[in-house]
Amino acid sequence: MTDTLVMPAVTAEAPEQRRRVRPSGGVDRFYRVVLRLGGGLVLVLMTLVGVFLFQKAGPALKLAGWSFLTTEAWEPESGRFGIAAVLVGTVLIAGVAILIAVPLATGMALYVSEYAPRGLRRILVGLVDLMAAVPSVVYGLWGFAFLQGHVIGLARWLATYLSWIPLLEVTGADPRDPLATETVYTSSTFIAGIVVALMIAPVICSIMREAFTQAPIGEREGAYALGATRWGMIRSVVLPFGRGGMIGGTMLGLGRALGETIAVYLIISPVFVIQPHVLQNGANSVSALIALRYGEAGEVALSALMAAGVALFLMTLVVNFGAAMIVARSRSGAESDS
């Protein structure tokens, strides 16, 4: 006994019954063309920037070969140049910034989403966004004119008591000598890192907050009903739910920290050797190198700077795409378009 499905006779005799709606009229076709043109224009512009950068970087890369990645000096006119020193400097500054910014941003995001009174929340969100909008030159100015002089004590303390950690060592300073000059602690990776941390903390914070506030109310109340304290609820519901947002936000902040120019340029005193001692005078970054040397007119020098810029761009690109992927795959990011 099989049931057979019979196709209903299609309306050959009544063509009026199903009228196909034309998808678009003349105006609509024009509208689509304009939209496509707009999208294409932006695509062409952006691709042009990328392709041009790579093409311009070509000659310098060909000249330097693999030594571009291992050379510390930057003397393009004599053919000896590489990004080993500036790349390490960039990563160190960004690393210090992330180490300081992530705890601050996590705390702030938790405060806004879990602890703050409801009426205060909108104001706090606005303040954090405002902090992200403050121009980088203002942060740089603050670091240059204020922080530089006030953080030396902390730097000396760290160098004196924690110098057994390899990165915190300072050569050429004797903590037992009360008359020793303190300039060895200025213009360091550490100070630049603190300033950059203040700039990226709000960026990280707003993404984390977005993820935390989306933690489902049912699971929160479930945790409370099982007798959890507020911290217990946060640890077992909010933090696991927002993990993707936390990692993604951190990586986005890292991308910003890698590309930061002016604040770093104002604070550091550039050196072209790998300087692993973060507390010690002398640091460098790719963007500061470009700002410092763009005026040198030579063809090779410019191409070399382009190559350094491309290396920086590739680094931020990988970090940003990684962040976008992690946010999109996480539970909190699946429903939103952040």
Add this chain to the structure above:
Amino acid sequence: MPEPRRNTATLRQEDVLSALGAAVAAFCLTALVFYWIAPFTGVLGFMVCWFLAFLGLFAALVWLDRDGPAVRDRLVSVVVHGIAILLLSALVFVVGFTIMRGFAALVHPNFYVEDLGVTGPLDPLSEGGAVHALIGSLEQIGLALLITIPTGMLCAVFLAEMRGPFPRLVRTVVEAMTALPSIVAGLFIYATVLLMLHFEQSGLAASLAIGVMMLPIMVRAADVVLRLVPGNLKEASLALGASRWRTAWHVILPTARPGLATAVILGTARGIGETSPVLLTAGFNKAINADAFHDPQVSLPLATFMLIKSPQSSMVARGFGTAALLLLLVLLLFLIARLIGGRGPQDLTARQRRARARASARDLARYQRRTPPTTPIAVTEEVQ
């Protein structure tokens, strides 16, 4: 006897009292140990020690009549509050420091009307000003917006409205370009417009550099806003017979208008404060140059950057004044963005809601005039 009402407030009196007590005790203890017994000085170190002692004493106080999980809960709560206060006070401090140091220059009215063209390095603050940088900033950001708003909005609508492989490609490329460091955008314009096309350093070149940097940021922000427009609004419009173009113009864009305005204004705030692309492309000029197409033109962040490195204290004060001016400009933009776009689509103020109600009543009256009341609309009962 009625059951007493339970207190469900999350702020408990005992916690507040023990926090206060712990704070006072920690202050006294730290003051004693830090300044009298141990040979330490410094406000920063004092604050850190105070906070650590506070944490310890507070935990001990809570532990007197609560168990482990409660102690951890209160400790985390205190730490989170501390971090929030720290971060907010850092913001207030950065902003306050800049404005305070810039105050010396800001109080002179000549700061807003004069340039630095004839001001020598030793002239007092009552001469010279920053109006040249202000003009430069406004012209450059205006030119950049003139380029980025039409292309950016068109591209965002394209991304939100079209489906298929092409928009996906555009979206990926735009997202990739948001990672472009601003200095590299400046370097690109420097290499193309200045060195290959032989333009001179000018406001136009600077605005192009800012535009290259701003465009992907703006497209991305606008795309996110446009995708938040509820799908049923679009479907309703299409079902009423409107074309796609009319749907976009009369439904999608008006619904997303506050969000789009916010995206544009925040992009503007970001662009106006950028120093590094301008550093490479605009050149430096001490006098007013209102012509953005020829000769170097300085902007507020660039002027700050240049002035602050000067050895003369009056020039440094002017640098702080310029920075404060820039900061106030960004604050203003930010406030406008908050006022326009603080609410999501469909979330109306009471006044907007009344306006909608009035418009709706007018429409109703119009329909009733059109359909004579003597012939009511026939309601036919169809078969089940």
